[in-house]
Structure formats: structure tokens, C-alpha cells
Amino acid sequence: QVQLVESGGGLVQAGDSLRLSCAASGGTFSRYGMAWFRQAPGKGREIVAALSWSGSATYYADSAKGRFSISRDNAKNTVFLQMNSLKPEDTAVYYCAASKLVYATVVVAYDTWGQGTQVTVSS
Numbered sequence: 001q002v003q004l005v006e007s008g009g010g011l012v013q014a015g016d017s018l019r020l021s022c023a024a025s026g027g028t029f030s031r032y033g034m035a036w037f038r039q040a041p042g043k044g045r046e047i048v049a050a051l052s053w054s055g056s057a058t059y060y061a062d063s064a065k066g067r068f069s070i071s072r073d074n075a076k077n078t079v080f081l082q083m084n085s086l087k088p089e090d091t092a093v094y095y096c097a098a099s100k101l102v103y104a105t106v107v108v109a110y111d112t113w114g115q116g117t118q119v120t121v122s123s
Contacts, residue, residue, distance in 0.1 A: 002027030002112055004096045009117030012086055016121070020081040022096030022114055029077040033099040035110060036070060036081045038092035038119075045095070045107055049081060052103035059105045063089075086121045094119050
């Protein structure tokens with residue numbers, strides 16, 4: 001079973017950029033579909049972006065399209081989320097997740113989660 005550790009969150013101003021990283025260990029990283037989710041206070045967990053085993057297939061929530069980019073480096077067992085033009089509504093805890101499926105866009109498909117990293121965007 002893979003273990004996941006996120007990093008890269010922080011407090012930024014609207015319009016700034018952040019790059020989140022998720023380091024995986026303990027499993028065959030290249031055989032997991034990966035995704036980033038987020039959960040804002042008082043709201044449910046929502047998918048932000050997803051990526052297939054090879055990185056050839058990607059999915060973005062409407063809120064992330066054109067601003068966020070998901071990528072992976074299978075040689076370094078790491079998945080990234082580049083977030084540009086951040087908005088206050090992007091404020092949330094961001095979670096990295098792994099699925100045994102090649103590619104998935106629903107939360108129930110993901111059975112391994114990181115501890116989360118806080119992203120706060122001030123106006």
C-alpha cells in the first residue's frame with residue numbers, strides 16, 4: 001500500500017501561485033491513478049484534478065481549468081499540482097489521493113490519502 005505526504009501549502013495573496021507536491025512511498029507509484037482533492041471549511045471534499053498512470057489522461061474540475069496543472073514524475077514517485085492565479089475561494093485543505101484504477105474522477109475510487117496541506121488565499 002502506498003503512503004502519501006503532501007507539501008507546498010501556505011498563505012498567499014490573490015493572484016499568486018503555489019506548487020503542491022505529494023511524495024509517495026511503499027508501493028508501485030506508477031500503477032496508481034492520482035488526484036488532488038480539496039475541502040473548504042463546512043464543505044464536502046471535491047476533486048480538483050486527476051491524472052492517469054502514465055500522465056496521458058487528465059481531468060480538471062471547472063474551477064481549476066485554465067489555472068491549475070497536475071503532473072507526475074514516476075521516477076521520483078511524486079505528483080504535483082501547479083496552481084496559478086489563486087483566488088480566495090481556492091482556500092482549503094488540499095489532499096493527495098491514490099487509486100488502484102488507471103484513472104478515476106470520483107472520491108470513492110480513491111482509497112489512499114495524504115494528511116493534507118493548507119492553502120489560504122487572502123484577498
